[in-house]
């Protein structure tokens with residue numbers, strides 16, 4: 575089948591809009607007709623080649639937050655069936671190892687790469703993926719809204735439920751609260767019953783932080799963060815850092831009280847933070863890394879959206895021709911929440 579879409583021809587180079595062939599799904603694979611695909615910073619990182627290795631061949635269609643419908647299945651695929659509405663799981667996992675069997679998919683011992691880096695993603699109207707990467711999605715969630723589920727919402731669910739175990743009474747500070755994942759982190763922590771401070775350098779994002787259930791706090795520098803108006807002087811019990819700078823991490827560690835937890839989600843090379851064992855012990859601080867989400871967390875995230883408990887923040891839904899414009903807004907830090915490219919052209 576001949577289609578037109580965006581492809582990467584060189585990591586870090588410009589995207590090229592072009593016609594190309596999509597092969598029928600091979601054994602274990604499914605062909606997905608893409609309804610929409612999320613546009614966020616992770617996609618830009620993938621295009622830049624940050625996740626590429628010797629197994630990441632070119633040309634490649636980027637975009638991992640894709641939502642669509644199974645159009646055809648390859649040999650041996652029993653689920654999902656043709657016609658099933660699905661969203662893509664980002665990691666190419668083996669499904670066989672002890673982590674996969676335990677439902678800790680993002681810790682797969684045999685990770686084969688990422689959708690949009692090692693397999694074609696959703697910046698084109700069709701893609702072929704392993705059947706295990708096509709996770710069922712309720713019919714009731716509109717496509718553009720649903721693009722936030724498989725990463726921007728599932729990642730916060732993993733943080734709040736599995737890693738930090740947030741409960742009613744927790745005071746949660748989210749650093750980078752106005753970003754695509756950050757804004758959904760605010761909503762998820764609030765959904766878990768926490769009182770949430772949304773630390774954000776751009777005042778243009780304060781309204782959406784308020785609407786999502788957080789109290790915005792200006793954080794241009796970490797020398798003068800004022801949390802007093804949020805919790806009347808009490809410290810955060812949990813800090814979730816989506817910025818990942820030495821200064822944000824250093825601030826987070828000193829801001830925590832006895833028993834506090836710090837959750838780290840960034841993977842920048844060459845960033846260090848000083849941690850004192852004495853301090854960890856005397857304050858019983860927990861430092862947690864959080865890596866993506868499980869397939870079950872994708873399904874549960876979809877239920878949270880379908881039931882209205884979590885509201886996706888997808889501010890720009892654009893036709894394919896406008897993808898680069900949304901990329902620019904992202905790079906300039908002006909995008910509210912996520913963007914999405916719509917492949918339905920009005921059909922659904």
Ligand SMILES: [Zn+2]
Pocket residue numbers: 667668669670671672673674675681682683684685
């Ligand atoms: Zn595995």
